[in-house]
Amino acid sequence: MTERVIDRPRSRGFLFLDSHPAGCRQLVSDMWEAVAAPATPPSADGPVALVIGSSAGYGLAATLAGLKRAGIRGIGICFEKPATARRTATAGWYRTAATAELAREAGRDMVFLNGDAFSDAMKEQVADLLVERFGGKLDYLIYSVAAPRRTDPETGTVHASVLQPIGASSRTKTLVFDDEGAPEVKEVETAPAAEEDIAHTVAVMGGADWERWIDHLAGRGLLADGFATAALSYIGSTLTEAIYRKGTIGAAKAHLEGTARALDKRLSELVGGRAVTSVNGAAVTQSSTAIPGIALYVGLLRGVLDERMVPPTAQLSALWDQLTGVRPLDLDEEGRIRLDTWELAPEIQAAVTERWQAATTEDIAQLADLGWFHGEVHRLYGFAVPGVDYGAPVDIEVPWPGQPA
Numbered sequence: 001m002t003e004r005v006i007d008r009p010r011s012r013g014f015l016f017l018d019s020h021p022a023g024c025r026q027l028v029s030d031m032w033e034a035v036a037a038p039a040t041p042p043s044a045d046g047p048v049a050l051v052i053g054s055s056a057g058y059g060l061a062a063t064l065a066g067l068k069r070a071g072i073r074g075i076g077i078c079f080e081k082p083a084t085a086r087r088t089a090t091a092g093w094y095r096t097a098a099t100a101e102l103a104r105e106a107g108r109d110m111v112f113l114n115g116d117a118f119s120d121a122m123k124e125q126v127a128d129l130l131v132e133r134f135g136g137k138l139d140y141l142i143y144s145v146a147a148p149r150r151t152d153p154e155t156g157t158v159h160a161s162v163l164q165p166i167g168a169s170s171r172t173k174t175l176v177f178d179d180e181g182a183p184e185v186k187e188v189e190t191a192p193a194a195e196e197d198i199a200h201t202v203a204v205m206g207g208a209d210w211e212r213w214i215d216h217l218a219g220r221g222l223l224a225d226g227f228a229t230a231a232l233s234y235i236g237s238t239l240t241e242a243i244y245r246k247g248t249i250g251a252a253k254a255h256l257e258g259t260a261r262a263l264d265k266r267l268s269e270l271v272g273g274r275a276v277t278s279v280n281g282a283a284v285t286q287s288s289t290a291i292p293g294i295a296l297y298v299g300l301l302r303g304v305l306d307e308r309m310v311p312p313t314a315q316l317s318a319l320w321d322q323l324t325g326v327r328p329l330d331l332d333e334e335g336r337i338r339l340d341t342w343e344l345a346p347e348i349q350a351a352v353t354e355r356w357q358a359a360t361t362e363d364i365a366q367l368a369d370l371g372w373f374h375g376e377v378h379r380l381y382g383f384a385v386p387g388v389d390y391g392a393p394v395d396i397e398v399p400w401p402g403q404p405a
């Protein structure tokens with residue numbers, strides 16, 4: 001047992017060096033409470049699901065909403081680090097422990113694997129587990145990985161993704177905070193990506209690994225009749241398009257969406273199944289805060305929308321409702337589920353654009369919801385969670401679910 005008081009986080013920008021076990025646990029419990037229960041309580045032998053990227057952001061929301069609302073059981077995969085003598089575990093480690101506990105209390109058999117989802121070894125491990133523990137049939141796969149690099153199991157090449165525009169450099173306003181938490185609106189310029197970096201980003205964040213998962217599971221005969229899979233995507237605002245949708249990450253998302261169309265055709269023939277992308281709205285996550293301009297954009301969006309901003313758990317509940325047939329699949333003309341309409345509504349975008357153009361260090365506090373944004377960044381690491389006593393010592397050595405304490 002290693003007890004510590006972690007009353008304030010040490011951080012570098014939006015990256016924190018520590019996370020808070022009790023805060024992460026409370027946050028997961030709050031997210032669970034926020035998921036609306038289904039009309040009929042799910043049975044213990046609900047559909048079998050695999051969630052890839054289950055410890056954070058949209059994948060965590062997929063796991064919690066899946067467990068509570070869609071009654072799933074199955075497997076979650078993520079990439080997290082345990083506590084060491086000097087550091088706490090990563091926040092996703094603690095969130096996974098809390099999620100596993102909630103699943104257990106709800107009577108759902110959910111196994112969490114910590115490792116590299118891009119590797120073939122993980123695919124084998126999951127396939128074996130599906131056979132041994134879950135009747136050898138998978139009903140749903142949610143793909144919600146956000147990663148900086150991927151080793152291609154075929155070639156051994158390590159692909160590193162970049163967040164850059166394509167074709168020309170882009171200037172964007174951006175929001176930073178100093179050590180005292182004072183906000184500053186700055187301009188940053190990002191050079192265009194080299195051709196090979198576009199290809200690397202597509203190799204990491206495009207559809208290649210998603211397809212490899214499907215190939216692998218189909219090859220082992222593990223896809224149930226009517227199997228459905230969804231990968232998370234983003235479109236976003238014209239304010240961020242140079243760096244996002246028209247940039248390297250956007251090229252990867254276009255590839256992911258193309259992969260969905262090809263997989264949809266294959267799965268329909270193979271098992272009467274479906275593959276879609278789910279386009280979600282902006283959320284503060286470890287991945288999104290790394291994108292230039294996104295912090296400013298999300299802060300302003302919240303300034304405009306306030307409580308009308310739709311949290312990931314609500315969006316992912318809607319996704320499960322569509323995948324499980326509680327509601328009909330609602331696809332746009334490109335075959336995507338759109339859970340981002342609250343963000344991209346023209347009147348909302350017009351209001352955000354007006355504030356974006358006006359934003360300076362002096363007036364940003366009036367235009368953006370900085371308290372909320374600052375809190376959200378802290379909550380990613382289990383800080384600023386209401387109801388948590390940050391003066392109390394906490395045990396930072398939390399066992400991985402299923403491992404002895």
Ligand SMILES: NC(=O)c1ccc[n+]([C@@H]2O[C@H](COP(=O)([O-])OP(=O)(O)OC[C@H]3O[C@@H](n4cnc5c(N)ncnc54)[C@H](O)[C@@H]3O)[C@@H](O)[C@H]2O)c1
Binds near residue numbers: 056232279280288
């Ligand atoms: N954050 C947003 O605003 C937003 C909006 C719409 C769509 N999305 C999409 O949602 C998806 C998830 O993004 P997020 O923002 O929730 O990210 P996140 O950083 O919050 O979570 C990423 C997850 O991926 C896992 N992961 C990373 N590398 C891994 C690896 N090698 N093996 C196994 N697991 C690994 C992490 O452990 C974590 O569970 C992405 O496709 C993203 O584009 C995000």
